[in-house]
Amino acid sequence: MSTLIGLPKNGYRVVPGPEAYLSPSAAIMGVVLPEEGQGLIEGEIVPQEVAMEEIANRLLSARNPMLFPGPLVLWAWSDKAVAKAKALQDMVAEVPGMRIIPMPDYRPKYPMINPEVEINPNHPNLTIWHNNIDVCMFVGVHCHFANLALKIVRAGTDCYTIALCGERGHEDAMITLRDVHAEEVRKITETIKRVKMGRVSCQKEE
Template sequence: MREEQTQPTQTKTEDYRWMVGPEPVAQLSHPEKEMALVDGEMVPVEVALANIVEKVSHAKKPVMVVPGRMVLWHWEEGPPGRAKIIRELAAAMGAEIRPIYDIRPAYPMARTACEINPYHGDLVIAHEKYDVAVFYGVDCPYADVALKIIDQGTECYTIALCGKLGHVDASTTLRDTGMDRLKILTEMFLKYKQGEDKN
């Protein structure tokens, strides 16, 4: 007995629909040169710096998240000078410094004398109830994930001072941020505090 063969159904052209997806990871594009993103809006860097000074100065518990290699170890000629600039900025902001250790153990054998698992910045920020977090120099993939989780899981206002393209998941992000810009920001904080002291 022969089985009847069924003809494949024809799809009409008008039945076909192009479904776009999945949704893009980021709804915003990175800031352009000499521009910054503040709460999703593209603004000049000067406006963003003034916003950072305002936000951090009114924070109850600000924190600065930086790689441990920038503030803890003298492993080449540059770090002591960079560490001094970062510490001066944190002092001007009135912020704690939370170094992120970016030397991961080479599993399965960890050399505990010189290697450590980095803590999860997002968990620390949520647990310590920081209300403003400033990221500087943190490796971009690590910062992207941490900022996304902080944005979704806490009320913390995040600021990413990035040396590359910026981080769209931060509340405020600047690109191409180097030591010169950190010095400018430190001066802005000091002037802001002097103005408040006079009032």
């Protein structure tokens, strides 16, 4: 396990936009990817469990939380993909009001894309604006397209982005976890259930 680095030396935080028409990539601003067992919250390296807790809080507090599944989980190309897809659907079921807009591939489909029913890395900001999505979660999107889409979302919207990555994570998301497979998604679901129960208990006490 490497030493926790925390925020970049310049204090740059990856926060909801609109950042700028040509926003800087988080990597250029000094944000580094997490090591095993870690995640990123707004550019700061934290333990994986802390990031999961924050994901649960963000999703449960959102007015309109949205899952954006990409080709790697939408298509049943392996048993692992099917297991992850199932785990994601179980997670969505635990978040009140959470919906799904898929990204089945990366074809630019001007001018006929319907942002109500699909998202595309070439214009994810339209989807975010059109639906007033305040928290979204990218899963199963190939790295280069996820980087592109997350940057466009941060550049032009105030959506809070979460990226669950099967590889090293995405520094351009506000929260990211690395090495996320079906088991890790189930852990997030358990965290959501626990946080939800905690909130219900608090309300009862009040």
